[in-house]
Amino acid sequence: MKRIVHKHPLAIRWFHWINFPVLFVMIWSGLLIYWAYDPYKIQIGDYVLFSFFPDGFYKALGVPFRLAEGMAWHWVFMWLFILNGILYVGYTFMSGEWRHLVPDRNSFREAIQVTLYDFGLRKTQPPFVKYNGAQKIAYFTIILMGIGSVLTGFAIYKPVQIAWLTTLLGGYKAARLEHFVLTVGFVLFFFIHVAQVIRAGWHNFQSMVTGFEVVKPSDPERPVSQAPAPMPEPDPVSPSQPALS
Structure with missing residues (x-):
């Protein structure tokens, strides 16, 4: 028999789906x-x-000459x-959800096991938990x-007014590079997350929409505890055999 498992609180789902379009x-x-x-490039020597x-990338997306709009x-x-972000972090602390997100001493070992399993290099699947070690590290x-991103963004947005922050981050050029690297990250x-969601299946996606996940008893990733077998009934006492007191 299938069962319904509560997985994600309403607030977490709201923060998740608001953050995506933002x-x-x-x-x-x-x-x-x-x-x-756009000064950044990957090069070896002069190559x-x-x-x-590339310019073709900008033109294909209609990017050129929209600086003011972008700002x-x-x-x-x-x-x-x-x-x-503030509401999300505040909620995780007040509700105790942070315990599921902050990596612990076993998270890195679990992350290696999960990665090996995902790449087919490990046959035994790590035990199912709300967030495995790899997810904890990724989400944290x-x-x-x-x-x-917020700190580096302010540093390049107001490099004079918040000069101490810009200096702390290595100067304007360094802060801009850091902001760019974080954006690429x-x-x-996003692409890895979407790929993992697709790989996990519809029920995993559904849980982030409804908050609940339908679990099958035969699902090895989400084992369902079986009810204990009923105790056998005692044999009826024969009339010819007196019951022991």
């Missing part, structure tokens, strides 16, 4: 800003392996991103990346 607009508008000055980003969208959604890192996390 972060998307932040990255998109950031790209419009970055177009005006450029990859430039962030306007970026500043507005920055405050939504900050507000949603994303929170730190969000904080880092968010994009990579």
